[in-house]
Structures are given as C-alpha cells and as structure tokens.
Amino acid sequence: MSATELTRMDAVLARQKKAFTTAQPEALSVRRDRMDRAIAMLIDHRDDFAKAVSADFGHRSIEQTLMTDILPSVSALKHARKHFEAWSRNEKRKAMFPLGLLGAKAEVRWQPKGVVGVIAPWNFPVGMVMVPMAGVLAAGNRAMIKPSEFTERVSELFAEVVPQYFAEEEMAVFTGGVEVGTAFSKLAFDHLIFTGATSVGKHIMRAAAENLVPVTLELGGKSPTFIGRSANKAKAAQRIAMGKMMNAGQICLAPDYLLVAKEQEDEVIGNVVNSVSAMYPTLLSNDDYTSVVNGRNRERLESYLADAREKGAELIEVNPGNEDFGASNGNKMPLTIVRNVTDDMKVMQDEIFGPILPVMTYSAIDEAIDYVNAHDRPLGLYYFGEDKAEEEKVLTRTISGGVTVNDVLFHNAMEDLPFGGVGPSGMGNYHGLDGFKTFSHPRAVYRQSGMDIASLSGFKPPYGKSTQATLARELKK
Known part of the structure; x- marks a missing residue:
C-alpha cells in the first residue's frame, strides 16, 4: 500500500471526526436524510450491484443478489428510518432512594459514537456493508468502509457511487487488498464492525486494541x-x-x-x-x-x-x-x-x-x-x-x-x-434497535437536587450520626 493511500485514510478519518464534533448536536432530520440517500443509492444502482456481484463470483443470479443483498439492506434502512426517532429519546431512570424523593433525577441519553469503520466480507458484499449501515446512520455516525478485495468489482462500484450520494465527511470507501485492510483495522475509529472469518477476527481485535476501539465481530462457525x-x-x-x-x-x-x-x-x-x-x-x-x-x-x-x-x-x-x-x-x-x-x-x-x-x-x-x-x-x-x-x-x-x-x-x-455471535462466532449485536444501541453511547446523566445530600446522608466529613445511620440502614441482609 502506498504512503498516499495511508495518508488519505488518516486524513479522511480526521475530517470525519472534526465534522462530527462540529455538527453536534445534529438534528434528527439529518440522520433521516442520510438514510434516505442510502436507500436511494441502493435502489438506483440495484442492477449495477447485482451485475458486479455476478461478475465477481463467476456467476450469481441477479434475483439472488436483489433478494439477499439489496432487499435486506433497503429493509433494514427503512426499519431504522421508521423507528430511530423513538429509539433516540432520552430514557428516564430511577434515582436511588431516597434521592428521588429529594428532587434528584436520572436519565440515559443515546449519543452517536462518532466515526464507525465497516469491514465487509465477499459472500454478501453489498448487504454486509449496508445492513449494519442502518444502525450506523440511525445512531448519527459517520462511516468509513473497507469492502472485500475478493469482490473487486463490487468494491469499485461502492467507491464510484458512494461519493454521488454522500460527502466524504459523511461516508467514504477504501478499496484494496490485505495491506489496505490491515492499515484500515488499525485506525482510531470510535467503533469498528467486522464480518468475516474467526481467524481474521482475532487479528482485527488485536489491531483495534491498540487504540482501544470497541469492536463488533460477526464471525460464523459450524452451525x-x-x-x-x-x-x-x-x-x-x-x-x-x-x-x-x-x-x-x-x-x-x-x-x-x-x-x-x-x-x-x-x-x-x-x-x-x-x-x-x-x-x-x-x-x-x-x-x-x-x-x-x-x-x-x-x-x-x-x-x-x-x-x-x-x-x-x-x-x-x-x-x-x-x-x-x-x-x-x-x-x-x-x-x-x-x-x-x-x-x-x-x-x-x-x-x-x-x-x-x-x-x-x-x-x-x-x-x-x-x-x-x-x-x-x-x-x-x-x-x-x-x-x-x-x-x-x-x-x-x-x-x-x-x-x-x-x-x-x-x-x-x-x-x-x-x-x-457468541465467543468464537462473534461478539456484539446489530439489526434494528440493537444495532442502534451498538453504534450509540448510552450517556448517564444525573441531576442533583438543591439540598445538601452529602451532609444529610453522612457522606461528607466529619463522619458522625448521619453516617452511622446511613450505614446501619443500608448494610442489612
């Protein structure tokens, strides 16, 4: 892999992270627009993708690719588009007793993680990019994609059509062989999803660990x-x-x-x-x-x-x-x-x-x-x-x-x-609400009441009767 290609990956990641941070908080309408464009891209180029898959395989029917790659991708994106606003709502949680009675409040806010890397396999070379993309976009993230080198024509088509629908700061594609894939897996993403062989998944996880990148691995095994x-x-x-x-x-x-x-x-x-x-x-x-x-x-x-x-x-x-x-x-x-x-x-x-x-x-x-x-x-x-x-x-x-x-x-x-999967067949989940949660950060938010809770509960030194009363009350079997 040339130094230019590596430099481009680093530069695109930096631009996507900057664009993501600058845009926050981003309106939900922006997420909807991205999902609309992803659906349009798939439908507009469905025959092109099907022909590219068939050429890469030596033969695969147009109908199968439409049924197993294009249709599931469009369905996943439409499902996310229908439900993502409800998924995005803040969730009220109970403040611990007696804090809730004293005016404290707790909630979870679902925040986008930032930039998600997607490494896809050759067996369903369109679907394994675009089905997880439903959760990526619904959660409000940017995406960098590394399609499989074994389906070269599909990869080239992605590289050609994605820029027609998305700015590079939103979604970008990187093609190439093992060297490109290895360098891609080492990037400091905010999340990385890999679909492929268990043996390769181990290398992906090691590479991601260098930057403590959380990973979702969909691997396989003997079902x-x-x-x-x-x-x-x-x-x-x-x-x-x-x-x-x-x-x-x-x-x-x-x-x-x-x-x-x-x-x-x-x-x-x-x-x-x-x-x-x-x-x-x-x-x-x-x-x-x-x-x-x-x-x-x-x-x-x-x-x-x-x-x-x-x-x-x-x-x-x-x-x-x-x-x-x-x-x-x-x-x-x-x-x-x-x-x-x-x-x-x-x-x-x-x-x-x-x-x-x-x-x-x-x-x-x-x-x-x-x-x-x-x-x-x-x-x-x-x-x-x-x-x-x-x-x-x-x-x-x-x-x-x-x-x-x-x-x-x-x-x-x-x-x-x-x-x-579970264990050697993978880790993490996606699809629907679970995909939205995978590519989101559940941010805990606690709002304290105006009362001096620390003194009332005995948490504030000097420790005394309030401390003993709290300990006696809470440390019972």
Missing part, C-alpha cells in the same frame, strides 16, 4: 442442525436444502452439519437429495445456482472432500443432471453429502462455507446436545421437530448466537431480533 425424531422430514429437508444451496453454501449461517437419529438417517438424506434435485435439476447452466467465489475456495472445498474420503467417509454427490463438473472451466460445485464423519476430518473441524453437508447420527438427543456443547459456540443453531419438550431441551442446554426453529437462516431476517 448445527438438529433433526428431531418428531420432525416432518420432507419439510425439514426442503428448508435445509434451500438454506444450504443458497449462495452455494457460502453463508456464515448456512446449516453446517446435520444431527439425525440413526434410524432416520437414510430417510433424511433421501429427502435432502430429492429437495435439491427439485430446486436444481441442473447446475452448471442453471442461472439460479451460484458459483463458488473463486478457484482457491473451490480447491479448499475439494481438499475437504478428499480428506473425508481418505478417512473413511461416504460421499454422496447430488448431481441430478449427471453433469461433468471436471470438464467445466468455472467454479460451480454440486452439493456433496458426507456420511460416517469423524472429528478428525476437516469437514468437522472448519467452517465449510460451501456446498458440503456432513451428517452425524445420534441415539438420544442428549448425545447431539453434548456434541454441540463440546465445540465452539456457533453463530446459528437450528432445530426441526414437533416435540416441544425436546425443542426446549435443545434451546436451554445449548448456547448460540441465534436460533431458528423448523427452518434455517430466518432469525437473521428479523430486524427486531439482535443478530450476532
């Missing part, structure tokens, strides 16, 4: 899918197949592996195969099916399959059209279901992030719960079944960032639910 004995297997398979095949499995919340009762394994696998075949009778020339993003990731996924095969797994390739993927010059891959998996296989160690679906079996649901609890806490967890007692057991005995019951992915689509 388990419990299929209870009481589940409607056909319906569960349809929903799992949809979630796993969307974006060719390149989703941080994709069902990473199935937990199935031993005697129902064949039935479940058969239903998944049938469901995938119904949605995608062909794959290579099917506009609805997404390519693996690049050759490096395709080779990584192929190495997982080779490793599993060498270690005794059974591989079931779901290739309804009997197409020759080896002869293709692209990176599309069919779904491969992996049976007889063990913990020493890479498919059970790493987040898959592609069209591979391992299947584990259990005799009792407690075995499946114990397995999940013995591993890192995932970003998502899914349960299929009609047994409410079993459902409650799974929900109360496991910990994950979020849960969808009788489907996959959908908790992420709820703007009124917090979205985020």
